[in-house]
Amino acid sequence: MLSVTNLAVRFQTRRGPVDALKGVSLDVASGEILGVVGESGSGKSVTAYSIMRLLEAGGQVTDGTVRYGGVDLSDPTETQMGNIRGREISMIFQNPRAALNPIRRVGDQIGDVLRRHARATRTTARAEAIRALEAVRIRDAAARVDAYPFELSGGMCQRVVIALALACDPKLLIMDEPTTGLDITTQKAVMDLVADLIRDRGMSAILITHDLGLASGYCDRIMVMRDGEVVERGTPLSLFTTPDHPYTRRLIDATPRLGAQIRELLPVEARTPLPERRVEDEPLLEVRNLVKTFPSRSGPVHAVRDVSFTINKGQTLGLVGESGCGKSTTSSMVVRLLDPTSGQIIFRGEDLAATPASRFARDPRRARIQMVFQDATNSLNPRHTSRQSIAEPLRRLGDGASDERIAELADLVGLPLPLLDRFPHQLSGGQKARVGIARAIALDPDLLILDEPTAALDVSSQAVVLNLLIDLQARLGISYLFVSHDLNVVRLLCDQVIVMQGGSIVEQGPAEQVMRNPATDYTRTLVAAAPQPPALQQEEQGL
Amino acid sequence: MSPRLKGILFRMAQAIPVVIGVVIIGFVLTRALPGDPAVYFAGAAADAASIAEIRKTLGLDLPLPQQFLIYVGDLLSGDFGESISTGQPVIADLASRLPASLELTLVALLLSCAIAIPLGVMAATRPGSLIDHACRVLVTAGVSLPTFFTGVVLIYLFYYLLGIAPSPLGRLDFIYIEPDRITGFYLIDSALAGDGETFLAALRQLVLPAITLALFTLAPIARMTRAAMLGALSADFVRTARAAGLTGRTVRYTYAFRNALLPVVTTLGMVFSFTLGANVLVEKVFAWPGIGTYAVEALVVSDYAAVQGFVLAMAFLFVALNLVIDVTYTLIDPRIGFEAS
Numbered sequence: 014m015l016s017v018t019n020l021a022v023r024f025q026t027r028r029g030p031v032d033a034l035k036g037v038s039l040d041v042a043s044g045e046i047l048g049v050v051g052e053s054g055s056g057k058s059v060t061a062y063s064i065m066r067l068l069e070a071g072g073q074v075t076d077g078t079v080r081y082g083g084v085d086l087s088d089p090t091e092t093q094m095g096n097i098r099g100r101e102i103s104m105i106f107q108n109p110r111a112a113l114n115p116i117r118r119v120g121d122q123i124g125d126v127l128r129r130h131a132r133a134t135r136t137t138a139r140a141e142a143i144r145a146l147e148a149v150r151i152r153d154a155a156a157r158v159d160a161y162p163f164e165l166s167g168g169m170c171q172r173v174v175i176a177l178a179l180a181c182d183p184k185l186l187i188m189d190e191p192t193t194g195l196d197i198t199t200q201k202a203v204m205d206l207v208a209d210l211i212r213d214r215g216m217s218a219i220l221i222t223h224d225l226g227l228a229s230g231y232c233d234r235i236m237v238m239r240d241g242e243v244v245e246r247g248t249p250l251s252l253f254t255t256p257d258h259p260y261t262r263r264l265i266d267a268t269p270r271l272g273a274q275i276r277e278l279l280p281v282e283a284r285t286p287l288p289e290r291r292v293e294d295e296p297l298l299e300v301r302n303l304v305k306t307f308p309s310r311s312g313p314v315h316a317v318r319d320v321s322f323t324i325n326k327g328q329t330l331g332l333v334g335e336s337g338c339g340k341s342t343t344s345s346m347v348v349r350l351l352d353p354t355s356g357q358i359i360f361r362g363e364d365l366a367a368t369p370a371s372r373f374a375r376d377p378r379r380a381r382i383q384m385v386f387q388d389a390t391n392s393l394n395p396r397h398t399s400r401q402s403i404a405e406p407l408r409r410l411g412d413g414a415s416d417e418r419i420a421e422l423a424d425l426v427g428l429p430l431p432l433l434d435r436f437p438h439q440l441s442g443g444q445k446a447r448v449g450i451a452r453a454i455a456l457d458p459d460l461l462i463l464d465e466p467t468a469a470l471d472v473s474s475q476a477v478v479l480n481l482l483i484d485l486q487a488r489l490g491i492s493y494l495f496v497s498h499d500l501n502v503v504r505l506l507c508d509q510v511i512v513m514q515g516g517s518i519v520e521q522g523p524a525e526q527v528m529r530n531p532a533t534d535y536t537r538t539l540v541a542a543a544p545q546p547p548a549l550q551q552e553e554q555g556l
Numbered sequence: 557m558s559p560r561l562k563g564i565l566f567r568m569a570q571a572i573p574v575v576i577g578v579v580i581i582g583f584v585l586t587r588a589l590p591g592d593p594a595v596y597f598a599g600a601a602a603d604a605a606s607i608a609e610i611r612k613t614l615g616l617d618l619p620l621p622q623q624f625l626i627y628v629g630d631l632l633s634g635d636f637g638e639s640i641s642t643g644q645p646v647i648a649d650l651a652s653r654l655p656a657s658l659e660l661t662l663v664a665l666l667l668s669c670a671i672a673i674p675l676g677v678m679a680a681t682r683p684g685s686l687i688d689h690a691c692r693v694l695v696t697a698g699v700s701l702p703t704f705f706t707g708v709v710l711i712y713l714f715y716y717l718l719g720i721a722p723s724p725l726g727r728l729d730f731i732y733i734e735p736d737r738i739t740g741f742y743l744i745d746s747a748l749a750g751d752g753e754t755f756l757a758a759l760r761q762l763v764l765p766a767i768t769l770a771l772f773t774l775a776p777i778a779r780m781t782r783a784a785m786l787g788a789l790s791a792d793f794v795r796t797a798r799a800a801g802l803t804g805r806t807v808r809y810t811y812a813f814r815n816a817l818l819p820v821v822t823t824l825g826m827v828f829s830f831t832l833g834a835n836v837l838v839e840k841v842f843a844w845p846g847i848g849t850y851a852v853e854a855l856v857v858s859d860y861a862a863v864q865g866f867v868l869a870m871a872f873l874f875v876a877l878n879l880v881i882d883v884t885y886t887l888i889d890p891r892i893g894f895e896a897s
Contacts, residue, residue, distance in 0.1 A: 067798055069790070070683070091803065099801030106799075111792040114811050116889050125810065126800040161890045177800055 014217055015041040020077035022063050033059045035241040046218045048232030050225050052471040056241035057221045061187045066094045100130045103178035107190035109171035113162040119173045120158030123180050130181045145180040168199035186218045196335040197498055201542040204231055225268045226544035237261050253546045267476040269501035270546055275483055278476035288487035293326040297492050303356035305342050316342040318516040329493040331507030339516040344496050348384045348462045349373040380410045380456040387465040389445035393437040399448045400433040406455045426451040443474030463495045500543050504528045512536050571875040582867035583624055591858035597640050637861030646865035655740025657846035661832050663762055664769035672774045676781025699775035707768040707841035722760050724842045732757045765842040773827050780823040784816035817888050825881040
């Protein structure tokens, strides 16, 4: 149905032309779902945008042909593309909230598309929009049609984007990282919904993702891309069992999955033996009956209700749950950026909750608890070099920032010394994560709060950073509180795990046990929602 | 009471401390100025005794706190005092001069928006094109020429050389009679009175000063429109709209432009504030009986009541302007609630 041959795209940038695609070919048959997998910069999104002719200014298709349903779309006019987009080929995007016009009611946005393709008139647009919303199983669609995007949850926004894309019954749906930024259970719900709709309507689809596990769960065929080229194609099963290309092998290895150890995420040659870790019996942090209630216009919001847990010296505790479960509020209170409503945070025998968060920044114990933030890019000052970022806590809370200490820290986190004088925008995601970690361990803290430190990283960088964290722990004896929604990652790194829902702990225990034999339905749902590679699914069923 | 009305009332209540502050600062600053109104008022030939007498009649011999209390008391009873230079109650002066300035500024801004916003939108939809460069040139030229210079050039061209503009002497040529005062805006008053001839005459007087001011205010508005439009056009939701087949006008106006309006409205508010205060040069060139000229003249002769009246009127105006901008925000963007927080 769609046939792309030898597609080449060049971007004009300030530093000269960059070839984003170097001769990519792909075919999508009727009723088929093709997965396009690759890390950032592999050209997977550019492929989709050039098929849709939605490339940003500066991007140009330099070579190749695109044929859709027998029609040559290699050099279409804007009107021709306008008629094809939405009616024949549609697209859904990552970050669904940003993908919707923030100041227009969702029903009107769907109505705009329907009217553009003559599927509705001014008078029938609203009714048709409600039908489109019902098709994506939005409950109470007649009320939601008048909502603005900011009044809807992320998962709901993605459903609206899907409704918008499917409103005019296109034959081909291109999905660009449709579940990035969504909770793991929402991800599953959204993907299942799209898969059902595609099957029911006999559509074809292209799923673009960095997550091999996700792609293998929903696609008939997968192609792996790297640096603007296709390195391998195959069915999910053949790709996982007999990958031909070393890059595919590396990607598969780096994907966190059941049964894999943390070192197995790395390429074979980098798998050094895991260093010995000492977890002591002595508790470092005891959280007792922690409660946080936020006042709001519609009554108090109980963000955290009576949470208690203990972290021993050298231990890693995982804190998992969906967004809104209270895990971030809990970690903010432990790291002393937020005051609890009641409860105790006993750290090395002293109650930290007795010192208000506003005064804790100048407390000598500030240096003992540090944090690694989720977004490695935005948590670094864009005008500070790596050296300045790492030196900051040393100058403020330590004995001053000596060059030797900074070099030592860079060495600890595996940051090459020449990179110390670069600014954040000159570093890769993995390198920025290393700077963030070096800054956090600069003062030899006893406890590190890790707030989804790898969420924004590619799988291969994630593998390296996770291994770095476990090595650092073995060397420095730090305890970790690891906050994440990715159970596959939590399982790799954590000794103990806490599952939170609605502000309360619903389950806690050794990580391996909670993952293998969840005691509550909620944990079972979370575990089941994590995508698993096909080879493993079969293994699991065989067991 | 609806939450929006409640919000607006709350906003107006917030202005009270601002106004109190302005009353105090306005009083202190005028007293701190060098110059003695009594000396000025007494004239060149006055001796020390007559100056002291005048000082006494003006109440300037009293200690400052007492003067302040009298001033506040008068304000509360609606008395802004009397201008010593015009001999009129300040309130009457303001009532005749403020509409003149407002009329000029508003017409200039309308004109400026009518040119700058489409220009900015066109420049943003075709960045790097001829129209983009033309926009930049016009805008830079407009802002780099001082208003008194542009004004004089316009007068030279259209009045002296071409003779199509009326003489630049105030709001209305002397052969016409002022329209009956309803709002103080000649355009509106003459239109309400159904007097087409006076309306046209007032409009003719207004054109050149309005163009002068508009040229000067083009730059910030066009620049901000272009930048906001560029931002909105590269937003994710515009990409979604295009991916769903929407093209041309719908994408540009319903999607991009409405989102770009917010920063444009903010800029408009700021431009309005500084133009109203700063158009004294234009008023001078066109002999426009506006509030800027009035304030500067009052300041020169230490006419306390007039200066204080001007400062207060401006404060009220800015409070009202900010309220209008805030309400406009809520009309544009549903995310901005107007509830009292």
